[in-house]
Amino acid sequence: ASFTVETLPGVDLNATTMAKSGNPGDTITYAFTVTNTGNAPDVIDITYTSTTGLIWAFWVDANGDGIAGNDGDYLLTDTDGDGKIDAGSLNQGASKAILAVATIPAGSADQSQDTLTVTGTSSLDTNTSDSLVFTTTVTAPVLSVVKTVSPEGNQPPGTVLTYTVTATNTGTGTGTSIIISDMIPQYTTYVANSIKTGSTLLNLVSRTDATDGDGAHYDAGSTAIVTTGSALGATGTLVLQFQVTID
Incomplete structure (x- = not known):
């Protein structure tokens, strides 16, 4: 007898700090993990929206120190050629630590807010995804x-x-x-x-x-x-x- 195991994709994004504040010119970093919770290897695409149009860069935190750009860290790229950056191929149950990094623009108004929504989507099934919402509040001098x-x-x-x-x-x-x-x-x-x-x-x-x-x-x-x-x-x-x- 033979049987076929159905592929069941799964994506989980997890973070502990969802809100930060900073002065204009400050660099804001949010750490999160992306995990393949499905039963097959998967490439999980990372997309985002920003309510104020901030440009966010996404780094793999290779050494887990929460600081982007050192000791083996590297920017996410499009590894599967679908036009979206991704976390690379993740085996079943595998995770990757990611850092979202942006700079608060000069001239940003005091108490203005940016809402960053990060979404991880399975390449096996684009209907399978998970999202995180991060809120950055500007603390500017007036x-x-x-x-x-x-x-x-x-x-x-x-x-x-x-x-x-x-x-x-x-x-x-x-x-x-x-x-x-x-x-x-x-x-x-x-x-x-x-x-x-x-x-x-x-x-x-x-x-x-x-x-x-x-x-x-x-x-x-x-x-x-x-x-x-x-x-x-x-x-x-x-x-x-x-x-x-x-x-």
Whole structure:
């Protein structure tokens, strides 16, 4: 007697981390495994959709460290010529570790989201598939700047004016290399060594006019007060204060 064993394809995608966040410019990586749960060797195609049009690359994580592109890792290719990248031929019960990698574009809005849907499909039966959904939330800095002067209103020549510039990060991401540059107003003269900076008005620290790494300086060429680039976390503030005399 003879009998024929029916081929029953099966695909399983599995991941533990389904959501991440990052600043514009950050690289986001999602790790998942693709497993042939059928009863015959199969080539499992990998396709994806991205709601914001991110370009995702798919790597085989050869050493299982979760970092793409090292120690034998390689990009998925189309091994069977059907026009889709795939996990290669997997025997019954075999798995392969995959990394989906993309970079959050510069200028991405704070709290915007990308939804990545990854689908593994059997080459033996295209109706057999499994999918994973990953959500990436952008944590971007959003800066607002407020400038005040004291005393306010019309003032006579010789009056010393104190300017205060406050930059606040109202976003959920960290701003890097934040610089405040403020021109000295026309018909005024900068008061030497009047620069102060700090995270609030209550902790202002005096700075020299020189470019000496103390956090701010007076640029005589452009007649501007400039703070040194620094990081500014979510809800953080950077305060610059200086004085001028009305000519």
